[in-house]
Amino acid sequence: MIKPKVLIVGKANVGKSTLFNRIIGEKKSIVHDLPGVTRDFVYGETEWDGVSFTVIDTCGIFENAQSYIEEKQKSLIFQSREEAALILFVVDGRNGLTSEDFYIADNLKRYSNKVILVANKAENYDKFEIEVKPELYSLGFGDIIPVSAEHNRNITELLDEIVNFLVKHELTSFIEDAEQTSEEIIKVAIVGRPNVGKSSLFNSIIGIERALVSEIPGTTRDSIDYEVEIEGQKFSFIDTAGLRKKSTVSYGSIEMFSISRSIRAIERSDVVVLVVDALEGITRQDKSIIGLAEDRGKASVIVFNKWDLVKNKQQKKEEFLSSIDKEFFFVNYSPIVFTSAAKKWGIDELIASIEEANRSRNKRIQTSLLNAALERYIMASPPPIKKGKRIKFYYAAQVGIRPPVFVFYTNLPNDVPKYYQQGLRNMIRNYVDPFIGSPIFLKFKESKPSRKKSDIKGKIQSSKK
Structure with a gap:
């Protein structure tokens, strides 16, 4: 069952993001004293009294x-009133109402049967009751719930009201087995530099406009989650703010928080989709971003977006494909997809590549196949001599998934050179499984040969004679 959506609305700087973070129990939305910090829809999952939403x-x-962005924001919010199961209309419980509160109230009147009026910043309860509360009734939504999101006051009462409403209107979605749910949903982070078309691609995939799209770099500030089901497979797509060079971001700025959110989005994803501007090509920043994904063991797909604007497409495609081994040599296992978010080109291929990369990240292989490949590789490329001793490999085994991790048992675990480690990775991909889209990690442990392990050792020794 799809979880009911609880929409938080209100004028700027009434503490909506603080309330959001308090309800879901984590600091997901950017909170700042400046009005208008939140630009996009930010989604969070929570549960209360056995009900999830x-x-x-x-x-x-x-x-x-005052700007295109503000007008677009307002339009998207008003479009979302229909699909919301419940609307939390947040007003300032400290300073009272303004004309903007009445403007919002007028636009919510049609949906008043599913609106809860929340007065935030009402930590001074006596003052609220005497000076502010009577005025709030003029909005026409009946009872008011005073809270202080910053000081965590009356939040449980608000959660009770939310759940009571959902239960009363039979909109509840009871918690499913967490492990089963997490395995079913593929979490995908869409990352890249500012203004490469991440939000447009996000909107093209989910089929409805949720991320704010404009020609202004840096429009997206928060990481935006949206769950969607495509041909039976559930996805949770995360649109992120553009990642800039550290040298261009000032400490304590809103952009700094956005970058932090983007890195967290990468960390909690299964698959990272790196969006590259096809008109500009691969940049140093693109390499840094995809490097973050690889370091954290995430599967990856590389997308060249704005393909509809590229001239001499075949020639350009060949140039990009040939440059992957040079520019992205450390993730040359990643699928390459050419898309146009504006024209919705390549979306089906992108979804297929995401699914393939996720399968690779969860794949296990038989120990016998791995050791047969290791034997074959060592026969062709004997390990080097270190500290006067030949490095010997006795056997190997896969010990983990998400990402796949392989342990090689050897006499000199700390002396296997980087080039030979890369050779072992290539061996796995060439002889066992390509693990398309997924990094593979190697570990080396010390071991002495036993009779059961002597087969590989004996063939290694015979290859040296």
């Missing part, structure tokens, strides 16, 4: 939008 944080609504 999705909470959606939104940007502040401005009565008189």
